[in-house]
Amino acid sequence: MLSYLQSYLGGDALTPGQAGNQLWALIYILVIFAGVSVVVMAMNWIERKALAHMQVRLGPMRVGPHGLLQPIADALKLMLKEDIIPARADSFVFWIAPLIGLLSAFTVYIVIPFGPTQAVTDMNIGILFMLGVSSLSVLGVVMAGWASNSNYPLIGALRSSAQMVSYEVAMGLAVVSAVLMTSVGGIGMYDVAGDGIGTLSMIGIVQAQQAQHVWFLFKFFPLGLIAFFIFAVAMIAETNRAPFDLPEAESELTAGFHTEYSGLRWSLFMLAEYAAMVAVSSIAVTLWLGGWLRPFPNALAGPTWDFIFSLFPGLTFLALGAIGMFGFVRMPAHPFFRVQKLGLGGFAAVLALIGVLLLAIPFAARGHEGTILAGFAAGLSAVYWFIAKVAVFMYLYIWYRATFPRYRFDQLMSVGWKVLLPIALAVLIATAAVGVLIPVIQVWFKGRAG
């Protein structure tokens, strides 16, 4: 432990962007904390808007153009609200419960690699650390339900603890099968060439996918796909989102474990929930979807392709700016909307400006390989692809919420234990078996040919 800490503090402290470097670790912690908070706010708006449009309504429209300032208004409102601690609640536990939830949600980000060097630290047991820390969040939920000293929160907390614990098992097994894939060194979907790197490090897992020229989603098709699917289901249950939102089942338990919470404390629970959503999606992306790797990093290799793919961040922002401009043009010309219209126009212009800047970077860095600017451009591209993949998951979360009814508690448990767990076990065993058998078959074929 001590030597680990020493190794962490030492090293070349001035190389920018090196995972494990303490200066950059500090910077990344700040960036992640601010970034995740902003993402949660943006997610709040996007979820309400996307959900509304799926449900033939408009969603927030009043605060700011198209309700863009709604999250800020909500945050202000929550901060100004009275902070109620029920008279018969255990006030200390009641006070600390949301913090534990928040802490566990944010701690997971330590091991998430946003790029090849863009991570707080590269732990050699990264995925294990993530499983351990994210399962602590159940503690916050149980404590909240217990300390409220009220029936509905208690039932919510009991449900939640049972649910999170049982889905963690399937989740862990799915993760193990992905880790197993890092230990086969072959190239392509079915190739096994001796020992791979065999790592638990999050960065190592992505590097293994690059080395094997395949996302683990497609490795040993369909085994990787099934493992990914199990993880995707378990992660929704783990974050208590629809259709597994039983702990906070609105129509049954009013609000489940946070029924008695109000104001800022309640918003901490929400922050933790959304942060956890982003965190587990990041893990799914890292394990199965190639993390920060752009599409086809090997098939379409070379500086030209690198350059083309590094244009995407700028183009995305330009597209967002264009959407904003479209809304700006469509807004009525009535003087009543003038401020809103200007606001939306300004917002779109800022987005477009960011897009232009992001486009300028790869152009400026082109032909200057090895410079800091080129490194920055490469990092930008990596982080962009990572975020883009996570964004798909976030959209799926919203989509599920609009589509599915809620599972009943016992059905949820039976899905977890009777469906997901056996499949996860079978996939794990099959992955191991395939990894062992393929070389045998190859040798056998060669023997026949020779």
Added chain:
Amino acid sequence: MTDPTTTLSRNPLDLDESRTFLDANELVINMGPQHPATHGVLRVILKLDGEKVLGTECVIGYLHRGVEKIAENRTYTMFNPYVDRMDYVAAVSNALGYCEAVEKLLNVEAPPRARYIRSILTELNRIASHQLWLGTHALDIGAMTPLFYTFRDREEILKIFEKYCGARLTTHAFRIGGCQYETYDGFEKDVLNFLQFVAPKIDEYEELLTTNRIWVERTKNIGVISAKDCIALGVTGPVLRASGVKWDLRKAQPYAAYKDFDFEIPIGQNGDTYDRYIVRMAEMRQSLRIIRQAVDAIPEGPIMAKVPKVIKPAVGEIYHSIEAPKGELGYFIVSDGSTQPYRVRVRPPSFVNLQALDLMVRGALVADVIAVIGTLDIVLGEVDR
């Protein structure tokens, strides 16, 4: 005596304060009157063992306005708008039942055109009521989206009501002896347009739910009630029909213009929540069928029968019931020969159907209580009156 419900009803709030509730195996929780899934102000006391329901007790009366007592101090005509306030999502049915009961008492009959208009509006209202039921029921089970779809489409019905009589919910559309208003220009066209509009929408609701795995798991074999129990408890409407009893007052003792229409009575077999869902969906389609026939065959003629200015029925009593969207809605009116009824007793379907709740949820889980309250389709305005 091991039946937990019996103990429960003897002492409904048996929560020993000297122990924390965690020491006790049984947990008594209070669902409502302010709860998102009790459809208004129903209060259900639940006795739970973990998540399992040992027994329930409904506490009603939070919305009691004394509608029946009010009737005794109003003339027959003045009481007419009050009935709209009972089942406020199916106000037209309420008014139809009351007007026909008084007409029976007076021995007058509404002219054919009025009866057709009444049938059309009542069936439109049945669709609106079922749409509201579907949306809230699905929301209770966790599917948010159908709520907005059904409210979008229900709006079209309310628009027709508004154009016809100026009101959307509590319509006061009918008068004793017929209808107050002649249909507006383009009424038939509006109704036919609506039929064309809503038929694919009903398919759309079904697409979201009928084969949805989670929906089926949440509703199949939940809140099962046998035909025998239904009849013993007096449960009527779609709940009874889902248990396999082919009983619909529109066929059994036709009123308004229902004798002239060709339609089927959809029934279920298992008497579970899923069957009730299927039955109500089929009923919406049958309603569309009835409306189409009614609009095609609507006769010309007067819309009011000859009714005296001051309604003063002879001494006597009458019971008249109709098939409201939720079940048998009956009015028992006693006249003492004056301008005001001596007594009006309403037989509200929601009130009677709610009695089946305990039977249907005993031994089930908390989540099923919500599903069953939804599937019974109660309206507290009608339960409490």
